[in-house]
Amino acid sequence: MNFAQEKQGASRFTGFGIVVLIHVVAIYALASGLARDIVKKVTGPIDVKVIEEQVKPPPPPEKVVPPPPDLKAPPPPFVPPPEFQVTAPAPPAPAIQSTQVAPPAVTEIRPAPAPAPAAPAPAPRPAKITAGMVCTKMGKPEVPSVNWSGEALYKAVATVKAGRVTSVEITPLRGGVDRKAQRAMQQAITQTLQDTYECPGDHVFEQEFQFKIE
Numbered sequence: 001m002n003f004a005q006e007k008q009g010a011s012r013f014t015g016f017g018i019v020v021l022i023h024v025v026a027i028y029a030l031a032s033g034l035a036r037d038i039v040k041k042v043t044g045p046i047d048v049k050v051i052e053e054q055v056k057p058p059p060p061p062e063k064v065v066p067p068p069p070d071l072k073a074p075p076p077p078f079v080p081p082p083e084f085q086v087t088a089p090a091p092p093a094p095a096i097q098s099t100q101v102a103p104p105a106v107t108e109i110r111p112a113p114a115p116a117p118a119a120p121a122p123a124p125r126p127a128k129i130t131a132g133m134v135c136t137k138m139g140k141p142e143v144p145s146v147n148w149s150g151e152a153l154y155k156a157v158a159t160v161k162a163g164r165v166t167s168v169e170i171t172p173l174r175g176g177v178d179r180k181a182q183r184a185m186q187q188a189i190t191q192t193l194q195d196t197y198e199c200p201g202d203h204v205f206e207q208e209f210q211f212k213i214e
Contacts, residue, residue, distance in 0.1 A: 129205045129206065134201065136200065144181070144187075155208050158206075163198060164198070168190045
């Protein structure tokens with residue numbers, strides 16, 4: 001234990017207690033007669049005066065400026081309009097109208113028009129007839145000797161009367177054929193149809209012919 005520190009703490013508490021005791025004594029002395037004597041010596045006779053309150057004069061009244069006069073002229077006095085009395089003329093006598101009863105209208109009844117006849121149906125297009133369907137004997141055309149090589153295709157439409165070919169119409173189906181060679185091949189087809197084809201009856205048939213010349 002440190003005895004030096006304990007001594008210092010005890011001395012501090014002692015001094016603090018003395019200061020508190022002095023203050024307590026001073027307060028008690030003031031509370032008793034000492035304080036009263038001091039107050040009597042300090043305070044003297046009190047002089048009381050009444051101060052009158054100064055009343056401010058009222059402000060002057062505001063001047064009211066009259067409005068400027070109206071420069072517009074006053075409206076004219078009201079004059080009532082004169083009264084007019086209008087006498088209505090007497091109503092005319094009612095005119096006598098002769099009433100005629102019109103005869104009732106006769107409604108003519110007409111029969112309804114007959115419907116237009118329907119247009120006749122188009123005749124059925126005949127099916128394609130080939131030579132094999134009507135002919136009993138058919139020959140082959142001979143290949144003509146021409147200065148041309150290649151393939152040629154033709155369609156022949158032949159008309160038959162009494163079993164024999166009477167006319168032939170030939171149409172080329174492939175181009176690029178020499179004119180001289182084409183004429184020779186068409187002549188060979190016509191001669192073959194007229195000389196070798198036998199088709200009993202009257203007919204129109206089609207037949208294709210193909211030539212290959214090397």
